[in-house]
Amino acid sequence: MRHFRGSVGCLAVVLAAMAGCSEVGQEAPGTVRDTQPLSIPPAAPESDPWYFQWAGDKVFFVATEAVHGRELWVSDGTSTGTQLVLDINPGGGSSSPNQLVLGDGGLYFRANDGLGERLWVSDGTPGGTRPLLTGSEAESLEVMAFAPAGGSLFLAVPHPYPGAGLWKSDGTPAGTVLLKSLNVAELLKEVDGTLFFLAEDWETGPALWKSDGTPEGTVPLTALSMSGPQVRDSERVGGTLFFTLQSWGDSSTRELWKSDGTPGGTVLLKVFSNVPSIPGYSLSPFEDLTAVGGTLFFVGYDETHGPHLWKSDGTGVGTVRVMPSGLPANWWFEPKFLLGVNGLVYFTAQTMESGNDPWTFSYELWRSDGTAEGTVRLTNFPGEGFDSPECVPVGWVGSRALFSTFKYSEPRSRELWASDGTVEGTVKLRAFAPDFTGAFFWMSGSSQNAFFFAGDDGVHGREPWKTDGTPEGTVMLRDIWADGP
Numbered sequence: 364m365r366h367f368r369g370s371v372g373c374l375a376v377v378l379a380a381m382a383g384c385s386e387v388g389q390e391a392p393g394t395v396r397d398t399q400p401l402s403i404p405p406a407a408p409e410s411d412p413w414y415f416q417w418a419g420d421k422v423f424f425v426a427t428e429a430v431h432g433r434e435l436w437v438s439d440g441t442s443t444g445t446q447l448v449l450d451i452n453p454g455g456g457s458s459s460p461n462q463l464v465l466g467d468g469g470l471y472f473r474a475n476d477g478l479g480e481r482l483w484v485s486d487g488t489p490g491g492t493r494p495l496l497t498g499s500e501a502e503s504l505e506v507m508a509f510a511p512a513g514g515s516l517f518l519a520v521p522h523p524y525p526g527a528g529l530w531k532s533d534g535t536p537a538g539t540v541l542l543k544s545l546n547v548a549e550l551l552k553e554v555d556g557t558l559f560f561l562a563e564d565w566e567t568g569p570a571l572w573k574s575d576g577t578p579e580g581t582v583p584l585t586a587l588s589m590s591g592p593q594v595r596d597s598e599r600v601g602g603t604l605f606f607t608l609q610s611w612g613d614s615s616t617r618e619l620w621k622s623d624g625t626p627g628g629t630v631l632l633k634v635f636s637n638v639p640s641i642p643g644y645s646l647s648p649f650e651d652l653t654a655v656g657g658t659l660f661f662v663g664y665d666e667t668h669g670p671h672l673w674k675s676d677g678t679g680v681g682t683v684r685v686m687p688s689g690l691p692a693n694w695w696f697e698p699k700f701l702l703g704v705n706g707l708v709y710f711t712a713q714t715m716e717s718g719n720d721p722w723t724f725s726y727e728l729w730r731s732d733g734t735a736e737g738t739v740r741l742t743n744f745p746g747e748g749f750d751s752p753e754c755v756p757v758g759w760v761g762s763r764a765l766f767s768t769f770k771y772s773e774p775r776s777r778e779l780w781a782s783d784g785t786v787e788g789t790v791k792l793r794a795f796a797p798d799f800t801g802a803f804f805w806m807s808g809s810s811q812n813a814f815f816f817a818g819d820d821g822v823h824g825r826e827p828w829k830t831d832g833t834p835e836g837t838v839m840l841r842d843i844w845a846d847g848p
Contacts, residue, residue, distance in 0.1 A: 409824025410843035412436070415815045416463040416470060421487055422815050423448075423470050424827060425460045426843050432457030435472070437487045438840060440813055440829060445841045447848040448485055449492040452477045466511025468534050471495070482506060482518075484534060499539035501530055512553035515576050519547040519560070529560065531576050542574060543581040551597040554604050557624055561587075561594060573624055584622060585629040598652035600659050603677055605652055607661070614638065619661070621677050632675060633682045638664045651701040653708055658733055660685075660708045662698050670697045672710070674733050688735040698729065702756035704764040707732055707784050709756045711766075712740075726753045728766060730784050741782055741789045744768065752776065760814040760832040763788075769797070779818075781832045792830060792837045796821040815840070 410426040420439065427433040431450045434457065438445035451458035451474050458474040460483070465471075469486045476494070481502075485492035495516070496502045505524040510517050515538075518530040529547055532539040548569065551559040556575065563569045567583070569592050574581040591611030598605050608618045615638050622629035653660045663673035668684065675682040690696060698710040712729045731738035744752045752770040759765060763781045770776045775797035782789040796819040818828035823842050830837040 408844050409819070409826060411825050412817045412827045412843070414461065414463045415827075416465055418465050418470055418487065423463060423485070423487070424815070425463070426827065427457070428843050428847050430455065430847055433459050435460045435474070435485060435492070436843070438815070438827070440840075442841045445827065445843070448487060449489045451475075451483070451492070462509075464509065464511060466516055467514045468511070468516065471509060471511065471516055482509065482516075495534060496532065496539060497536075499532070499536035500541075501526070501532065501539045504530070507547070508550050510550045510553065510558060512558040512574075513556035513576050517550065517558050517560075517574065517576075519550055522546040529562070529572075529574060529581060531574075542576070542578050545572075548592075549594050551594065551606060552599050552604055554599050554624065555602055559597070559604050559606075559622065559624075561592065571620075571622060571629060573622075584624070584626050589616075589618065596650045596652045596661075598654050598659060600654040600677070601657055605659050605675070605677075607650075607652065617664075619663075619675070619682065621675075632677070632679055633663075635664050637666050651699060651710075653701040653703045655703040655708050655733070656706060660701055660703070660731070660733070662701065668696075670699075672696070672698045672708075672731060672738065685731055685733060685738055686735055687729075687731075687738040687740075700755045702759070702764060702766075704759040705762040705784070707764075709764045709766070709782065711754050711756065726768075728754045728756075728780075728782065728789065730764070730782070741784075741786055742780075752778075754780070757816070758814045760830060761811055763832040765792075765814055765830070765832070779816075779830065779837065781830075790834075792832075792834050793818075795819055 410428055412424045412426040415422055415424045422438050424436050425433060426436045431447060432452065432455050434450055435448040436445065437448050456477060458476055460472045460474040463470060463472045469484045471482065471484050473480050474483050482495040483492065484495045501518060504520050504526045506518045507521045508519045515531045515533055518532060520526050520528055520530060526541065527546060528544040529542045530540065531542055545562045545564040548561040558574050560572050561569060562572050568586060570583040570586045572581065572583050589608055589610050592608045593611050595607040595609055595617065602623060604622045606620050608620065609616065617635045617638055619632045620630065621632055651662050659675045661673050662670055663684065664670050672685040673683065674685055687696065696712060698712040700711045702709045707730045709728065709730045712727050726744050727740050728742040729738065729740050744754060752768040754766050754768045756764055756766040763783050766780050768778045768780060777795045777797050779792045779795065780790065781792055813829045813831055815827060815829050817825050818839065819825040820839065823839065824844065826842050827840040828838065829840050
C-alpha cells in the first residue's frame with residue numbers, strides 16, 4: 364500500500380534546464396534587471412513560522428518562542444492580534460502541530476501534548492482547542508490521514524492496524540464511527556460534501572471510492588486496472604474531481620481521470636506514455652493540477668514536445684496542449700508550479716530549442732488564459748543555469764499573483780514579487796535574506812486582503828510577515844521570538 368504524501372511541499376532542484384526565448388544580444392520584454400542580494404548579519408533566533416491556514420477572518424500558523432516551545436498561534440492580521448492559542452505541551456516542551464486542515468468544525472491538526480501525538484481541533488481560542496477523539500472508539504486507532512467533508516472529519520486507518528477502514532467523526536465520542544472496513548490507500552478531495560478516496564476491500568482490487576458519511580453511501584465507483592495505482596495529484600473543478608495515476612512500480616505511464624461521483628461519470632480521459640524519470644529530481648508533469656474557472660490546467664508530456672502546459676474541459680477531445688503563440692514547434696516548453704489567480708494560470712517555465720546545451724537556460728514567469736495568444740511571458744530573469752534566479756508562484760492576494768525568486772549561486776538572493784498578469788504590472792515587493800531551507804514561502808496562506816508567509820529581513824530571523832500586494836504593505840507581522848506570547 365502506498366504511503367500518503369506528507370503535507371509539506373519541497374522545492375525540487377532543477378536538473379533538466381532550458382534556454383531563454385530571446386535572441387542572442389537582444390533583451391526580451393519583461394527582462395528583470397538589478398536583482399541585488401540582501402546583505403545579512405549572522406542568523407538571529409527566530410520563531411520559524413509554518414503552516415499558515417486561513418479560517419474566516421483569522422489565520423492559524425505554527426511558531427516557536429522560548430517560553431512555550433513550538434505551538435499553535437492565531438492572528439487577525441495585526442501585531443496585537445497575533446497570539447498563542449494554547450500551550451498544548453505545557454512548559455518549554457513543544458507540541459509541534461502539523462498537518463493543519465480547515466473544516467466546518469474548526470481547524471484540525473496533529474499535535475503531541477506530552478502523552479503522544481493525536482488529533483486536535485481548534486476554533487482559535489484556548490477553551491475551544493481540545494483533543495478530537497478522546498473517549499471515542501477511535502481514540503487508540505492508528506490514523507494515517509484525515510480530511511474534512513460534508514461537516515464531518517473522515518479518518519483513514521490502514522491495514523493491518525486494528526480498526527482498518529474509513530471512519531468519520533463529528534467531534535463527539537458517539538459521532539465517531541466506522542463507515543466501512545477496507546484498505547484505504549489515499550484520501551483525495553471533497554466535492555459537494557462527498558469525499559473521494561482510493562481503496563480496496565477484502566474481495567476486489569483497487570478502485571476509486573466515494574463516501575457521503577454514511578455506511579450505505581460509502582461505495583466503489585470504478586475498478587482501476589493499473590497495477591498498484593498511485594495518485595500523483597487531484598483537483599476539483601466545479602462538481603468534478605480530476606486526478607492523475609501512475610503505477611507504484613512504473614512511473615513512465617500516467618493516466619488522467621475525472622469523476623462526477625457516479626460510475627458512468629468516472630472515466631479515463633487520456634494516457635501519457637514514456638514519461639521520463641530523472642534520478643534525484645521530481646519531474647513536474649501531472650503533479651500541478653490547477654482549476655481556473657471551469658477549466659483544468661496541468662503539465663502534460665509527450666515524446667514529440669516534451670513537458671508542456673495542457674488544459675482539459677473534462678472530455679477526451681477537449682484535453683489538449685496549450686502552445687504559446689510564436690514559440691517554434693521544435694522548442695521545448697517546460698512549465699511547473701502552476702497557480703490559478705483571477706481567471707489566469709501562472710507558472711514558471713524554461714524554453715529550449717532542441718539540441719541546445721541544457722544548462723544554458725534562464726527561469727521565466729508566464730501566465731495563460733488557455734489560448735495560444737493569451738499564453739505570454741511576464742519576466743525573463745537574467746543569467747544562465749543556476750546563475751539565473753528561480754521563480755516560483757507561491758500565492759495570491761486580491762487579483763494579484765505572488766511569486767518568490769531565489770538565486771542559488773553567489774551572491775545569493777531571495778525576493779517576493781507580485782503580478783497582475785501584465786509585464787508592466789509585474790513588480791518586486793521586497794528583498795529578503797537568502798535561505799537554503801526551502802521553507803521561505805512554503806506553507807503560506809492567501810486571502811482577498813492579505814498573504815501571510817515566513818520572511819527573514821536579515822535582522823530578526825524568520826518571523827511571520829504579511830503583504831497586501833504592494834511594497835509598502837509588505838511588513839513583518841510580529842517578532843514572536845523577541846516579544847514572546
